[in-house]
Amino acid sequence: MEPAPDVVAIATVPPMNPVPCRIARSGDETGDTFTLELEPPSESGFSFRPGQFNMIYVHGVGEVPISISGDPHRTDSIVHTTRMVGLVTWGMKKHRRGDFLGIRGPYGTPWPMDVAEGNDVVIVAGGIGLAPLRPAIYDILARRDRFGKLVLLYGTRGPSDILYVRQLEEWRARFDFDVHVTVDRAIGPWKGNVGVVTTLIPKVRVDPENTIAMVCGPEVMMRFVAMDLLKLGIPEEKIFVSMERNMKCGIGLCGHCQFGPHFVCRDGPVFSYAAVRRLLGIREI
């Protein structure tokens, strides 16, 4: 299969105008996360790169940036998984199949899928951080022969917080995908790993010089994960992280998401660790 199609924005002119998209499906993932599948207008030809996000507008409530978590090879749906944390995401959750939400996007820098070709790939996700990484996994699996080893390390708070459980089981059943899940603590019949996601890193067997790592989760987690990936021998320019800041416009105009010399919405959210390592050590940036 060829790489995902070129990015086609849902609305390019004017960029601040959301396009109404119908909700085709809505479902709970965990107690506080849910997935919406939206239908782009047929004439839009919407497409995106793994790692990009959309601005989602709930009419009369507000707008939030949400990573796209669907398959980049599918242009007939826009999938978002998010956690209910504020008015807008609560508003999204209240919407039902057939309702409309406004979409602007896709925005931001993607995961380095082209650079990753020919390399081993280590994907490290924490909590809802698996959602922005899922399109990268879809893309690699669609063109599996172009990549080396594929490893997913996924950590959550507890067994009931694991996203995409059925899909993880399918992936783990493959012979060409090394999937490891761990939880911070477990009550009940959980027989899997317990411990923070960093405890899985020393067990990874890859060719570190020829490995691309993609990391998404809480910022503190990403810092510690990056340190352990460096110990594994993966160069810092081959480690990529997805940053989160308070994004408002999505197109680098308003400055809300400034992160040192970068605007996360325009220059990110995906950065090489080499580009942001110093910034991650600065408080209140």
Added chain:
Amino acid sequence: METLQPVLAAHPFFQNLEPEYLSLITGCASNVKFDAGTYLFREGEEAHHFYLIRQGKVGLEIFIPELGPVKVQTAGEGELVGWSWLVPPYEWHFDGQALELTRAIALDAKCLRSKCEEDHDLGYQLLKRFISILEQRLQATRLQLLDLYGTRT
């Protein structure tokens, strides 16, 4: 007669340990197997051994009234379980349950402590290795305490 020395030498915990020390430690080692669901040890029991896991997975649990057993850590192939044997009063602080069929090398605590008393160089080599494991687990525990994936309120 075949001994467990090559098996010990192959375990990451004893990587690059000099053969003379390995030979001393081998005298305290035995092969053990635990079926899934059985306990290697229980909280409050005397810590007679520590375990180098060759295959399988061990969960460390603590029982919380009205909640039941809570798993706080697992250790798998190539990892180690147990440092209570090193610190008086040599009692386990957690329950250790085999979550799947687990094969391990059990190291006899009294045997090792007496050899370490006789040969402080051996004791230093062992402690250096344990400190590294403890540092990793302390860092992991600190991250666990941050409850990174919880919702901010």
